[in-house]
Amino acid sequence: MASKSKMDGSIGAKNKQKILVAAEKAFATYGFKGTSVQQIADEAELPKTNILYYFKSKQGLYVALLQDIMSLWNSRFDQVTEDDDPAESLADYIADKMTMSRTHPQASKIFAMEVLNGAPYLNKFFSNEHVAWMEGRVAILNSWIAQGRMTAVDPLYLLFHIWACTQHYADFSAQITSLRGKTMKRADFDEATRQLVQLILSGCGLTVPEKYLESAK
Amino acid sequence: MASKSKMDGSIGAKNKQKILVAAEKAFATYGFKGTSVQQIADEAELPKTNILYYFKSKQGLYVALLQDIMSLWNSRFDQVTEDDDPAESLADYIADKMTMSRTHPQASKIFAMEVLNGAPYLNKFFSNEHVAWMEGRVAILNSWIAQGRMTAVDPLYLLFHIWACTQHYADFSAQITSLRGKTMKRADFDEATRQLVQLILSGCGLTVPEKYLESAK
DNA sequence: CAAAAAAATGACTAAGTGGTCAGGAAATTG
Protein backbone atom coordinates (compact mmCIF):
# COMPACT_ATOMS: atom_id res chain seq x y z
CA MET A 1 0.00 0.00 0.00
CA ALA A 2 2.92 2.27 0.71
CA SER A 3 5.17 0.68 -1.88
CA LYS A 4 3.41 2.18 -4.84
CA SER A 5 5.88 4.09 -6.93
CA LYS A 6 6.88 7.31 -5.20
CA MET A 7 9.64 5.63 -3.30
CA ASP A 8 12.98 7.21 -2.66
CA GLY A 9 14.87 5.19 -5.26
CA SER A 10 12.75 6.63 -8.03
CA ILE A 11 14.12 9.08 -10.50
CA GLY A 12 11.78 11.73 -9.21
CA ALA A 13 13.08 11.63 -5.68
CA LYS A 14 16.63 11.92 -6.92
CA ASN A 15 15.81 14.98 -8.97
CA LYS A 16 13.89 16.57 -6.14
CA GLN A 17 16.95 16.20 -3.98
CA LYS A 18 19.18 17.68 -6.65
CA ILE A 19 16.84 20.65 -6.95
CA LEU A 20 16.75 21.18 -3.19
CA VAL A 21 20.54 21.22 -3.03
CA ALA A 22 20.71 23.73 -5.86
CA ALA A 23 17.98 25.85 -4.31
CA GLU A 24 19.75 25.90 -0.95
CA LYS A 25 22.88 27.25 -2.53
CA ALA A 26 21.05 29.85 -4.60
CA PHE A 27 18.66 31.06 -1.90
CA ALA A 28 21.49 31.30 0.65
CA THR A 29 23.51 33.44 -1.73
CA TYR A 30 20.86 35.68 -3.26
CA GLY A 31 17.81 35.44 -1.00
CA PHE A 32 14.31 34.40 -2.04
CA LYS A 33 13.48 37.38 -4.23
CA GLY A 34 17.03 37.59 -5.53
CA THR A 35 17.00 34.05 -6.85
CA SER A 36 15.29 33.20 -10.14
CA VAL A 37 13.97 29.77 -10.96
CA GLN A 38 16.31 29.85 -13.94
CA GLN A 39 19.32 30.21 -11.64
CA ILE A 40 18.25 27.18 -9.65
CA ALA A 41 17.73 25.27 -12.89
CA ASP A 42 21.22 26.15 -14.09
CA GLU A 43 22.72 25.14 -10.77
CA ALA A 44 20.83 21.85 -10.80
CA GLU A 45 21.58 21.33 -14.50
CA LEU A 46 17.94 20.80 -15.33
CA PRO A 47 15.57 22.78 -17.55
CA LYS A 48 13.56 25.41 -15.77
CA THR A 49 10.23 23.75 -16.46
CA ASN A 50 11.50 20.65 -14.74
CA ILE A 51 11.87 22.60 -11.50
CA LEU A 52 8.27 23.73 -11.76
CA TYR A 53 7.25 20.18 -12.53
CA TYR A 54 8.53 18.82 -9.22
CA PHE A 55 7.65 21.86 -7.13
CA LYS A 56 4.47 23.63 -8.05
CA SER A 57 5.98 27.06 -7.64
CA LYS A 58 9.09 28.90 -6.57
CA GLN A 59 7.41 29.53 -3.25
CA GLY A 60 6.54 25.85 -2.89
CA LEU A 61 10.18 24.93 -3.41
CA TYR A 62 11.24 27.52 -0.88
CA VAL A 63 8.81 26.25 1.75
CA ALA A 64 9.89 22.65 1.16
CA LEU A 65 13.49 23.73 1.62
CA LEU A 66 12.64 25.63 4.79
CA GLN A 67 11.07 22.51 6.27
CA ASP A 68 14.17 20.51 5.45
CA ILE A 69 16.25 23.15 7.16
CA MET A 70 14.14 23.27 10.30
CA SER A 71 14.60 19.54 10.80
CA LEU A 72 18.35 20.11 10.96
CA TRP A 73 17.94 22.15 14.11
CA ASN A 74 17.35 19.09 16.28
CA SER A 75 20.15 18.24 18.70
CA ARG A 76 21.07 16.28 21.77
CA PHE A 77 19.88 19.21 23.87
CA ASP A 78 16.28 18.28 23.01
CA GLN A 79 16.57 15.17 25.20
CA VAL A 80 18.35 16.73 28.16
CA THR A 81 16.64 16.33 31.54
CA GLU A 82 16.95 18.16 34.84
CA ASP A 83 19.09 15.30 36.15
CA ASP A 84 21.77 15.83 33.52
CA ASP A 85 24.84 17.89 34.16
CA PRO A 86 24.27 21.57 33.31
CA ALA A 87 27.88 22.27 32.34
CA GLU A 88 28.22 19.33 30.00
CA SER A 89 24.72 19.69 28.56
CA LEU A 90 25.16 23.36 27.74
CA ALA A 91 28.71 22.91 26.46
CA ASP A 92 27.59 20.09 24.18
CA TYR A 93 24.67 22.16 22.94
CA ILE A 94 26.95 25.06 22.10
CA ALA A 95 29.36 22.69 20.37
CA ASP A 96 26.53 21.08 18.39
CA LYS A 97 25.29 24.46 17.22
CA MET A 98 28.80 25.52 16.26
CA THR A 99 29.16 22.35 14.24
CA MET A 100 25.95 23.21 12.43
CA SER A 101 27.29 26.63 11.55
CA ARG A 102 30.40 25.04 10.16
CA THR A 103 28.78 22.21 8.23
CA HIS A 104 25.51 23.87 7.17
CA PRO A 105 26.19 27.59 6.82
CA GLN A 106 23.80 27.93 3.89
CA ALA A 107 20.90 26.52 5.90
CA SER A 108 21.67 28.95 8.69
CA LYS A 109 21.72 31.87 6.29
CA ILE A 110 18.39 30.97 4.73
CA PHE A 111 16.86 30.67 8.18
CA ALA A 112 18.36 34.01 9.17
CA MET A 113 17.01 35.76 6.08
CA GLU A 114 13.59 34.29 6.68
CA VAL A 115 13.52 35.58 10.26
CA LEU A 116 14.96 38.94 9.23
CA ASN A 117 12.06 39.37 6.83
CA GLY A 118 9.57 38.71 9.61
CA ALA A 119 9.49 34.91 9.29
CA PRO A 120 6.35 34.89 7.10
CA TYR A 121 6.64 31.16 6.41
CA LEU A 122 7.72 30.17 9.90
CA ASN A 123 4.98 31.73 11.96
CA LYS A 124 3.13 28.46 12.29
CA PHE A 125 6.28 26.66 13.33
CA PHE A 126 7.19 29.41 15.77
CA SER A 127 3.76 29.32 17.32
CA ASN A 128 3.58 25.61 18.00
CA GLU A 129 6.51 23.23 18.23
CA HIS A 130 9.05 25.91 18.82
CA VAL A 131 7.27 27.52 21.76
CA ALA A 132 6.75 24.09 23.32
CA TRP A 133 10.42 23.22 22.86
CA MET A 134 11.38 26.50 24.43
CA GLU A 135 9.14 26.02 27.45
CA GLY A 136 10.62 22.60 28.06
CA ARG A 137 14.20 23.85 27.92
CA VAL A 138 13.43 26.86 30.09
CA ALA A 139 11.88 24.56 32.71
CA ILE A 140 15.02 22.42 32.83
CA LEU A 141 17.31 25.41 33.13
CA ASN A 142 15.15 26.82 35.90
CA SER A 143 15.32 23.47 37.64
CA TRP A 144 19.11 23.53 37.51
CA ILE A 145 19.05 27.03 38.96
CA ALA A 146 16.62 26.00 41.70
CA GLN A 147 18.92 23.11 42.52
CA GLY A 148 21.71 25.64 42.96
CA ARG A 149 23.71 24.03 40.19
CA MET A 150 24.17 27.22 38.18
CA THR A 151 23.87 30.99 38.52
CA ALA A 152 20.39 32.48 38.40
CA VAL A 153 20.32 33.73 34.82
CA ASP A 154 17.15 34.15 32.78
CA PRO A 155 17.01 30.95 30.68
CA LEU A 156 15.20 32.65 27.83
CA TYR A 157 17.91 35.23 27.29
CA LEU A 158 20.62 32.63 27.82
CA LEU A 159 19.26 30.57 24.96
CA PHE A 160 18.93 33.66 22.77
CA HIS A 161 22.57 34.44 23.42
CA ILE A 162 23.70 30.92 22.62
CA TRP A 163 21.82 31.00 19.34
CA ALA A 164 23.10 34.46 18.50
CA CYS A 165 26.74 33.57 18.99
CA THR A 166 26.73 30.19 17.33
CA GLN A 167 24.70 31.24 14.30
CA HIS A 168 26.83 34.34 13.94
CA TYR A 169 29.70 32.24 12.64
CA ALA A 170 27.59 31.08 9.70
CA ASP A 171 25.51 34.18 9.05
CA PHE A 172 28.26 36.78 9.34
CA SER A 173 31.05 34.72 7.84
CA ALA A 174 31.74 37.44 5.26
CA GLN A 175 32.56 39.95 8.00
CA ILE A 176 34.50 37.44 10.07
CA THR A 177 36.59 36.41 7.10
CA SER A 178 37.36 40.03 6.23
CA LEU A 179 38.40 40.88 9.77
CA ARG A 180 40.50 37.79 10.22
CA GLY A 181 42.02 38.02 6.76
CA LYS A 182 41.32 34.34 6.27
CA THR A 183 38.39 31.97 6.32
CA MET A 184 37.42 29.96 9.39
CA LYS A 185 38.86 26.46 9.12
CA ARG A 186 37.95 23.47 11.23
CA ALA A 187 40.60 24.35 13.81
CA ASP A 188 39.33 27.93 14.00
CA PHE A 189 35.82 26.71 14.68
CA ASP A 190 37.16 24.47 17.42
CA GLU A 191 38.94 27.41 19.00
CA ALA A 192 35.84 29.61 18.69
CA THR A 193 33.82 26.86 20.31
CA ARG A 194 36.20 26.68 23.25
CA GLN A 195 36.13 30.45 23.63
CA LEU A 196 32.34 30.53 23.55
CA VAL A 197 31.91 27.60 25.91
CA GLN A 198 34.25 29.26 28.35
CA LEU A 199 32.45 32.59 28.09
CA ILE A 200 28.95 31.22 28.53
CA LEU A 201 29.69 28.61 31.16
CA SER A 202 31.76 31.01 33.23
CA GLY A 203 28.96 33.49 32.82
CA CYS A 204 26.61 30.92 34.31
CA GLY A 205 28.91 30.02 37.15
CA LEU A 206 29.70 26.63 35.66
CA THR A 207 33.01 24.80 35.35
CA VAL A 208 34.13 24.12 31.80
CA PRO A 209 34.27 20.36 31.11
CA GLU A 210 37.72 19.05 30.37
CA LYS A 211 37.03 18.27 26.75
CA TYR A 212 36.40 21.95 26.06
CA LEU A 213 39.61 23.17 27.63
CA GLU A 214 42.38 24.10 25.22
CA SER A 215 43.57 20.89 23.62
CA ALA A 216 46.04 20.35 20.76
CA LYS A 217 48.55 23.13 21.21
CA MET B 1 33.27 78.28 -2.84
CA ALA B 2 31.51 75.68 -0.78
CA SER B 3 28.40 77.77 -0.29
CA LYS B 4 27.14 77.41 -3.83
CA SER B 5 23.63 76.04 -3.72
CA LYS B 6 23.68 72.41 -2.71
CA MET B 7 23.45 73.22 0.97
CA ASP B 8 21.46 71.23 3.46
CA GLY B 9 18.63 73.71 3.80
CA SER B 10 17.76 73.31 0.15
CA ILE B 11 14.72 71.46 -1.01
CA GLY B 12 16.93 68.81 -2.54
CA ALA B 13 18.58 67.85 0.72
CA LYS B 14 15.23 67.56 2.43
CA ASN B 15 13.90 65.26 -0.27
CA LYS B 16 17.04 63.15 -0.21
CA GLN B 17 16.55 62.64 3.49
CA LYS B 18 12.91 61.74 3.02
CA ILE B 19 13.90 59.20 0.38
CA LEU B 20 16.58 57.68 2.60
CA VAL B 21 14.11 57.23 5.44
CA ALA B 22 11.62 55.57 3.12
CA ALA B 23 14.32 53.39 1.61
CA GLU B 24 15.53 52.25 5.02
CA LYS B 25 12.07 51.07 5.94
CA ALA B 26 11.48 49.33 2.63
CA PHE B 27 14.90 47.66 2.31
CA ALA B 28 14.77 46.46 5.93
CA THR B 29 11.40 44.86 5.33
CA TYR B 30 11.81 43.40 1.86
CA GLY B 31 15.55 43.32 1.15
CA PHE B 32 17.31 44.94 -1.78
CA LYS B 33 15.89 42.78 -4.55
CA GLY B 34 12.52 42.57 -2.86
CA THR B 35 12.07 46.32 -2.82
CA SER B 36 10.98 48.19 -5.94
CA VAL B 37 11.74 51.83 -6.55
CA GLN B 38 8.00 52.34 -6.78
CA GLN B 39 7.55 51.09 -3.22
CA ILE B 40 10.12 53.56 -1.95
CA ALA B 41 8.41 56.30 -3.92
CA ASP B 42 5.04 55.47 -2.39
CA GLU B 43 6.53 55.39 1.08
CA ALA B 44 8.26 58.73 0.52
CA GLU B 45 5.16 60.17 -1.17
CA LEU B 46 7.13 61.22 -4.22
CA PRO B 47 6.86 60.14 -7.85
CA LYS B 48 9.16 57.32 -8.82
CA THR B 49 11.15 59.37 -11.30
CA ASN B 50 11.93 61.79 -8.51
CA ILE B 51 13.75 59.03 -6.64
CA LEU B 52 15.87 58.34 -9.70
CA TYR B 53 16.48 62.05 -10.06
CA TYR B 54 18.16 62.34 -6.66
CA PHE B 55 19.87 58.97 -6.71
CA LYS B 56 21.16 57.81 -10.03
CA SER B 57 19.96 54.28 -9.55
CA LYS B 58 18.36 51.93 -7.06
CA GLN B 59 21.81 50.60 -6.31
CA GLY B 60 23.13 54.11 -5.79
CA LEU B 61 20.41 54.79 -3.26
CA TYR B 62 21.17 51.53 -1.52
CA VAL B 63 24.88 52.29 -1.26
CA ALA B 64 24.18 55.80 0.05
CA LEU B 65 21.91 54.28 2.68
CA LEU B 66 24.53 51.70 3.63
CA GLN B 67 27.06 54.46 4.22
CA ASP B 68 24.60 56.28 6.45
CA ILE B 69 24.06 53.10 8.40
CA MET B 70 27.75 52.39 8.86
CA SER B 71 28.24 55.78 10.47
CA LEU B 72 25.70 54.81 13.13
CA TRP B 73 28.00 52.08 14.36
CA ASN B 74 30.33 54.52 16.10
CA SER B 75 30.23 54.41 19.88
CA ARG B 76 32.05 55.41 23.05
CA PHE B 77 34.04 52.20 22.78
CA ASP B 78 35.98 53.71 19.86
CA GLN B 79 37.70 56.11 22.28
CA VAL B 80 38.45 53.66 25.08
CA THR B 81 42.10 53.36 26.12
CA GLU B 82 44.07 50.73 27.99
CA ASP B 83 43.87 52.89 31.11
CA ASP B 84 40.09 52.76 31.21
CA ASP B 85 38.21 50.27 33.31
CA PRO B 86 37.56 47.02 31.41
CA ALA B 87 34.33 46.19 33.21
CA GLU B 88 32.74 49.58 32.72
CA SER B 89 34.06 49.99 29.16
CA LEU B 90 32.74 46.63 28.03
CA ALA B 91 29.45 46.99 29.87
CA ASP B 92 28.89 50.40 28.32
CA TYR B 93 29.75 49.06 24.89
CA ILE B 94 27.26 46.25 25.26
CA ALA B 95 24.63 48.69 26.48
CA ASP B 96 25.32 51.05 23.57
CA LYS B 97 24.95 48.26 21.07
CA MET B 98 21.73 47.09 22.71
CA THR B 99 20.39 50.62 22.49
CA MET B 100 21.20 50.62 18.79
CA SER B 101 19.26 47.41 18.31
CA ARG B 102 16.29 48.96 20.07
CA THR B 103 16.35 52.34 18.37
CA HIS B 104 17.63 51.40 14.91
CA PRO B 105 16.48 47.85 14.21
CA GLN B 106 15.97 48.56 10.52
CA ALA B 107 19.55 49.68 10.09
CA SER B 108 20.76 46.54 11.82
CA LYS B 109 18.64 44.36 9.56
CA ILE B 110 19.91 46.00 6.39
CA PHE B 111 23.46 45.55 7.58
CA ALA B 112 22.77 41.93 8.44
CA MET B 113 21.26 41.19 5.05
CA GLU B 114 24.20 42.82 3.33
CA VAL B 115 26.69 40.68 5.26
CA LEU B 116 24.56 37.56 4.79
CA ASN B 117 24.78 38.05 1.04
CA GLY B 118 28.55 38.26 1.19
CA ALA B 119 28.81 42.00 1.88
CA PRO B 120 29.38 42.91 -1.79
CA TYR B 121 29.11 46.64 -1.09
CA LEU B 122 31.01 46.59 2.20
CA ASN B 123 34.19 44.87 1.16
CA LYS B 124 36.08 48.14 0.85
CA PHE B 125 34.87 49.25 4.27
CA PHE B 126 35.69 45.89 5.79
CA SER B 127 39.18 45.95 4.34
CA ASN B 128 40.23 49.35 5.60
CA GLU B 129 38.66 51.27 8.46
CA HIS B 130 37.04 48.27 9.99
CA VAL B 131 40.19 46.18 10.20
CA ALA B 132 42.07 49.11 11.70
CA TRP B 133 39.34 49.66 14.27
CA MET B 134 39.43 46.00 15.15
CA GLU B 135 43.20 45.92 15.59
CA GLY B 136 43.02 48.89 17.92
CA ARG B 137 40.32 47.34 20.09
CA VAL B 138 42.07 43.99 20.18
CA ALA B 139 45.26 45.68 21.34
CA ILE B 140 43.46 47.36 24.22
CA LEU B 141 41.77 44.15 25.30
CA ASN B 142 45.08 42.33 25.16
CA SER B 143 46.59 45.08 27.26
CA TRP B 144 43.90 44.63 29.90
CA ILE B 145 44.60 40.91 29.90
CA ALA B 146 48.34 41.47 30.16
CA GLN B 147 47.70 43.77 33.10
CA GLY B 148 45.81 40.92 34.75
CA ARG B 149 42.64 42.96 34.80
CA MET B 150 40.52 40.36 33.04
CA THR B 151 40.54 36.68 32.08
CA ALA B 152 42.67 35.66 29.10
CA VAL B 153 39.99 35.39 26.44
CA ASP B 154 40.64 35.87 22.74
CA PRO B 155 39.58 39.50 22.10
CA LEU B 156 38.57 38.80 18.53
CA TYR B 157 36.04 36.16 19.48
CA LEU B 158 34.87 38.22 22.44
CA LEU B 159 33.96 41.09 20.14
CA PHE B 160 32.25 38.72 17.70
CA HIS B 161 30.15 37.39 20.55
CA ILE B 162 29.20 40.86 21.75
CA TRP B 163 28.11 41.82 18.25
CA ALA B 164 26.25 38.57 17.77
CA CYS B 165 24.20 38.89 20.94
CA THR B 166 23.39 42.57 20.71
CA GLN B 167 22.49 42.56 17.03
CA HIS B 168 20.41 39.44 17.54
CA TYR B 169 17.74 41.47 19.33
CA ALA B 170 17.21 43.58 16.20
CA ASP B 171 17.79 41.00 13.49
CA PHE B 172 15.84 38.11 15.01
CA SER B 173 13.07 40.15 16.58
CA ALA B 174 10.45 38.13 14.73
CA GLN B 175 11.59 34.92 16.43
CA ILE B 176 12.03 36.59 19.79
CA THR B 177 8.57 38.09 19.66
CA SER B 178 7.02 34.75 18.74
CA LEU B 179 8.76 32.92 21.55
CA ARG B 180 8.00 35.54 24.16
CA GLY B 181 4.45 36.02 22.96
CA LYS B 182 4.98 39.76 23.08
CA THR B 183 7.28 42.36 21.61
CA MET B 184 10.38 43.61 23.39
CA LYS B 185 9.62 46.89 25.15
CA ARG B 186 12.10 49.32 26.60
CA ALA B 187 12.04 47.50 29.95
CA ASP B 188 12.65 44.16 28.25
CA PHE B 189 15.67 45.55 26.46
CA ASP B 190 16.99 46.85 29.76
CA GLU B 191 16.57 43.42 31.30
CA ALA B 192 18.22 41.74 28.31
CA THR B 193 21.09 44.20 28.58
CA ARG B 194 21.59 43.36 32.26
CA GLN B 195 21.50 39.64 31.47
CA LEU B 196 24.00 40.00 28.67
CA VAL B 197 26.34 42.26 30.63
CA GLN B 198 26.32 39.77 33.47
CA LEU B 199 26.98 36.85 31.15
CA ILE B 200 29.85 38.45 29.26
CA LEU B 201 31.52 40.20 32.16
CA SER B 202 31.34 37.12 34.37
CA GLY B 203 32.68 35.16 31.44
CA CYS B 204 35.65 37.51 31.35
CA GLY B 205 36.23 37.40 35.08
CA LEU B 206 35.00 40.95 35.56
CA THR B 207 32.72 42.40 38.21
CA VAL B 208 29.46 43.83 36.91
CA PRO B 209 29.29 47.61 37.54
CA GLU B 210 26.54 48.67 39.90
CA LYS B 211 24.50 50.43 37.25
CA TYR B 212 24.02 47.13 35.42
CA LEU B 213 22.82 45.19 38.41
CA GLU B 214 19.09 44.64 38.61
CA SER B 215 17.53 47.97 39.38
CA ALA B 216 13.89 49.02 39.57
CA LYS B 217 12.18 46.03 41.06
C1' DC C 1 12.54 90.56 -13.99
C1' DA C 2 15.04 87.79 -17.15
C1' DA C 3 18.17 84.03 -17.45
C1' DA C 4 19.91 80.04 -15.72
C1' DA C 5 19.87 76.30 -12.83
C1' DA C 6 17.43 72.88 -10.22
C1' DA C 7 13.45 70.13 -9.57
C1' DA C 8 9.65 67.58 -11.18
C1' DT C 9 7.20 64.17 -13.95
C1' DG C 10 4.36 61.45 -17.61
C1' DA C 11 5.20 58.38 -21.25
C1' DC C 12 7.88 54.91 -22.70
C1' DT C 13 11.21 50.93 -23.22
C1' DA C 14 13.91 46.83 -22.87
C1' DA C 15 14.93 43.14 -20.01
C1' DG C 16 13.73 39.72 -16.91
C1' DT C 17 10.27 37.28 -14.18
C1' DG C 18 7.17 33.20 -12.58
C1' DG C 19 4.24 30.31 -14.42
C1' DT C 20 1.14 27.72 -18.18
C1' DC C 21 0.32 24.40 -21.57
C1' DA C 22 0.32 21.02 -24.99
C1' DG C 23 2.62 17.43 -26.66
C1' DG C 24 6.05 13.97 -26.57
C1' DA C 25 9.53 10.55 -24.37
C1' DA C 26 10.51 7.19 -20.99
C1' DA C 27 9.46 4.11 -17.47
C1' DT C 28 6.26 1.16 -15.01
C1' DT C 29 2.73 -2.14 -14.68
C1' DG C 30 -0.93 -5.65 -15.42
Add this chain to the structure above:
DNA sequence: CAATTTCCTGACCACTTAGTCATTTTTTTG
Protein backbone atom coordinates in the same frame (compact mmCIF):
# COMPACT_ATOMS: atom_id res chain seq x y z
C1' DC D 1 3.16 -5.87 -25.23
C1' DA D 2 -0.30 -2.59 -24.55
C1' DA D 3 -1.78 0.76 -21.43
C1' DT D 4 -1.12 3.88 -18.00
C1' DT D 5 1.46 6.70 -15.36
C1' DT D 6 5.44 9.41 -14.64
C1' DC D 7 8.73 12.38 -16.50
C1' DC D 8 10.39 15.96 -19.57
C1' DT D 9 10.54 20.22 -22.32
C1' DG D 10 10.15 24.17 -25.88
C1' DA D 11 7.18 27.79 -26.86
C1' DC D 12 4.77 31.14 -25.00
C1' DC D 13 2.43 34.81 -22.01
C1' DA D 14 1.11 38.25 -18.71
C1' DC D 15 3.29 41.10 -15.69
C1' DT D 16 6.77 43.68 -13.07
C1' DT D 17 10.89 46.09 -13.07
C1' DA D 18 14.76 49.68 -13.35
C1' DG D 19 15.94 53.19 -15.90
C1' DT D 20 15.60 56.88 -19.98
C1' DC D 21 14.10 60.99 -22.07
C1' DA D 22 11.87 65.04 -23.49
C1' DT D 23 9.41 68.50 -21.55
C1' DT D 24 7.56 71.47 -18.14
C1' DT D 25 7.50 73.77 -13.68
C1' DT D 26 9.72 75.89 -9.92
C1' DT D 27 13.44 78.12 -7.66
C1' DT D 28 17.53 80.73 -7.54
C1' DT D 29 20.37 84.35 -9.00
C1' DG D 30 22.68 88.40 -11.25
